[in-house]
Amino acid sequence: MLYDHVSYAVTGGIATITIERPDVYNAFTRQTVLELNDAARTAEADDDVYAVILTGAGKGFCSGADTTAMPDWDDQTPEEYGAFLWLIQQFVWRLRQMATPSIAAVNGPAIGAGCDFALACDLRVVGENAILREGFVNVGLVPGDGGAWLLPRLVGESKAREYLLTGRDIEPAAAVDIGLAVERADDPLAAAGELAAEIRDTPATAVQLTNRLVDPERSFDEYCREAAAFQWECVVDDEHAEAVAAFNEGREPSYDRPSE
CATH class of the missing domain: 3.90.226.10 (2-enoyl-CoA Hydratase; Chain A, domain 1)
Known part of the structure; x- marks a missing residue:
């Protein structure tokens, strides 16, 4: 730019x-x-x-x-x-x-x-x-x-x-x-x-949704409802699946990230 x-x-x-x-x-x-x-x-x-x-x-x-x-x-x-x-x-x-x-x-x-x-x-x-x-x-x-x-x-x-x-x-x-x-x-x-x-180097969807959850103005009820929706987005996310697979296989996860 x-x-x-x-x-x-x-x-x-x-x-x-x-x-x-x-x-x-x-x-x-x-x-x-x-x-x-x-x-x-x-x-x-x-x-x-x-x-x-x-x-x-x-x-x-x-x-x-x-x-x-x-x-x-x-x-x-x-x-x-x-x-x-x-x-x-x-x-x-x-x-x-x-x-x-x-x-x-x-x-x-x-x-x-x-x-x-x-x-x-x-x-x-x-x-x-x-x-x-x-x-x-x-x-x-x-x-x-x-x-x-x-x-x-x-x-x-x-x-x-x-x-x-x-x-x-x-x-x-x-x-x-x-x-x-x-x-x-x-x-x-x-x-x-x-x-x-x-x-x-962590799962991107989880990072961004977690960042959005940090809001001191939100009530706990509002937090719980939004967290449930966000958690579902993470559950069906490919990087969550890779993180779980890597943990179970005892290896580092591999995510698609831009090269240096």
Whole structure:
């Protein structure tokens, strides 16, 4: 895929979406968000993509909106501002609703909406220079992109309020300690790739349906009904049959996966 602000590449069944504005720590413009939405749609629609990695070029993950490229909001209507914000919210929504698992490789500052992009992914790996900061209150704004909805569901209400109301940084060690990140790594992109490969090498239908079942808003009754339907999809899936056969025969299962 050819973009101006984003790169998109698929290797071995893993799609990597990289924000390519390293000179501004991958701060985004409207064009960047349009490209991120398109890249996410492309990955979601590709049956040969089994996991998605989101990262940033250079030393940053995403430092939020590029304020030098924003319009003068004094000349805009609330509807025009809402349309711009909705574009950002759409990318967060798309990451949240994708059945294909997504992993944020947070290699540097993830600030404001950039933090929300990381929170919207299913899993996060943080580097030694990673910083996750909602930070909206520091500039007199609310988390308009999803942060105040996402963070409490990931770390609990009290801890989320601490970071949301103070604008404090979530350092790498703290991110792991509070369960926000699964791993702290010297090379977060490489570690995210290993995690993505581990996911890729399991039965795809089961992975995607399991990912869809993880929903804190669903009641247990709703969960049980949907789980029964999903389980049936898995029972009649060829990869389930192969996994069972491999277990019974004492061998590694063989799934049809793209080559590296």
